Amino acid sequence: MSTTFETTPRADGYYMPGEFTMHAGTWMIWPERPDNWRLGAKPAQKAFVAVASAIAQFEPVSMAVSARQYQNARGMLPANVRVVEMSNNDSWMRDVGPSFVVNGKGQLRGVDWMFNAWGGLDGGLYFPWDLDDAVAQKVLEIENAGRYRAPMVLEGGSIHVDGEGTLLTTEECLLNPNRNPDLSRDEIETNLKEYTGASKILWLQNGVYNDETNGHVDNICCFLRPGLVALTWTDDHNDPQYPISQDAYERLSRYSDAAGRKLEIVKLHQPDPILITADESEGVDAVDGTLPREEGDRMAASYVNFYLCNGGAVIPAFDDLHDRLAVETLQKYLPDRKVVSVAAREILLGGGNIHCITQQQPQ
Numbered sequence: 001m002s003t004t005f006e007t008t009p010r011a012d013g014y015y016m017p018g019e020f021t022m023h024a025g026t027w028m029i030w031p032e033r034p035d036n037w038r039l040g041a042k043p044a045q046k047a048f049v050a051v052a053s054a055i056a057q058f059e060p061v062s063m064a065v066s067a068r069q070y071q072n073a074r075g076m077l078p079a080n081v082r083v084v085e086m087s088n089n090d091s092w093m094r095d096v097g098p099s100f101v102v103n104g105k106g107q108l109r110g111v112d113w114m115f116n117a118w119g120g121l122d123g124g125l126y127f128p129w130d131l132d133d134a135v136a137q138k139v140l141e142i143e144n145a146g147r148y149r150a151p152m153v154l155e156g157g158s159i160h161v162d163g164e165g166t167l168l169t170t171e172e173c174l175l176n177p178n179r180n181p182d183l184s185r186d187e188i189e190t191n192l193k194e195y196t197g198a199s200k201i202l203w204l205q206n207g208v209y210n211d212e213t214n215g216h217v218d219n220i221c222c223f224l225r226p227g228l229v230a231l232t233w234t235d236d237h238n239d240p241q242y243p244i245s246q247d248a249y250e251r252l253s254r255y256s257d258a259a260g261r262k263l264e265i266v267k268l269h270q271p272d273p274i275l276i277t278a279d280e281s282e283g284v285d286a287v288d289g290t291l292p293r294e295e296g297d298r299m300a301a302s303y304v305n306f307y308l309c310n311g312g313a314v315i316p317a318f319d320d321l322h323d324r325l326a327v328e329t330l331q332k333y334l335p336d337r338k339v340v341s342v343a344a345r346e347i348l349l350g351g352g353n354i355h356c357i358t359q360q361q362p363q
Contacts, residue, residue, distance in 0.1 A: 015197025038283030165258025172215030
């Protein structure tokens with residue numbers, strides 16, 4: 001049984017640890033909706049299997065799967081991946097799953113944020129989203145972890161924490177009126193502190209160019225460890241990403257974290273622009289209320305959208321000249337981890353990447 005607490009994690013001595021700390025496992029959701037994933041999600045399912053298999057080298061993986069896809073997923077996934085039947089609207093566990101929190105005794109609870117499909121009826125990406133809004137509670141029930149229902153809309157991909165009091169986010173996302181129009185910036189900061197245990201919020205202005213999540217931080221910047229961040233980068237002054245990354249770099253250079261450290265910044269050069277092809281666009285079912293996938297649209301590709309797991313880092317590859325450099329750069333700054341690259345174009349076509357489809361459960 002999972003108890004719902006009326007208090008906050010901070011009040012109860014709980015905090016959200018950094019992704020780089022030890023995990024009990026990883027949660028994912030199986031893709032299937034044909035109005036987001038091309039060709040009935042078959043190519044995406046193969047990509048999700050590749051990601052799950054890569055992570056399962058390092059730690060246990062649980063895949064939430066709808067009843068109608070259960071047998072298909074069980075047949076495609078390796079035997080060491082746990083398959084759990086769970087209804088859902090789409091497959092973004094980072095954004096709909098719980099943000100797990102721990103205390104000094106090693107006890108586990110989770111924050112269940114309100115979810116409105118990245119904007120609700122004002123720019124949201126699909127309707128309805130009620131099944132996705134219930135995923136966090138179901139995961140917490142399965143893990144017998146206590147639950148906090150946070151009083152604000154937030155997706156897990158819109159925050160990164162260092163577990164030592166510092167939280168990274170973007171103004172583009174958290175201050176967007178399609179999330180929490182009744183909350184001020186100060187009220188949003190207060191909620192972030194109460195529900196993650198952070199004491200200092202570092203605001204970047206925007207996320208990656210053309211990111212349909214309204215600029216999630218996990219696509220532009222993340223913590224490799226306390227005091228060390230990776231930032232998506234380009235040296236091309238004519239690229240629309242250039243001023244975004246430049247502004248982020250300048251802000252990060254000025255900031256100190258909750259412990260008073262100046263941040264060390266690792267630049268991860270983005271892949272060359274990745275555009276949707278005619279075949280990719282035509283493979284998606286056209287349905288009212290969902291985002292069109294049009295030929296020639298630029299996708300928000302970034303190597304920062306990788307996932308840290310026990311002894312490993314799983315990074316997206318795009319069949320791009322920068323793939324190898326990204327792996328080498330991460331490996332240099334993560335010497336105690338094995339950096340594994342997984343072909344991720346099919347995940348990108350759905351609107352996110354490897355970090356967006358995973359959610360860590362701390363040990």
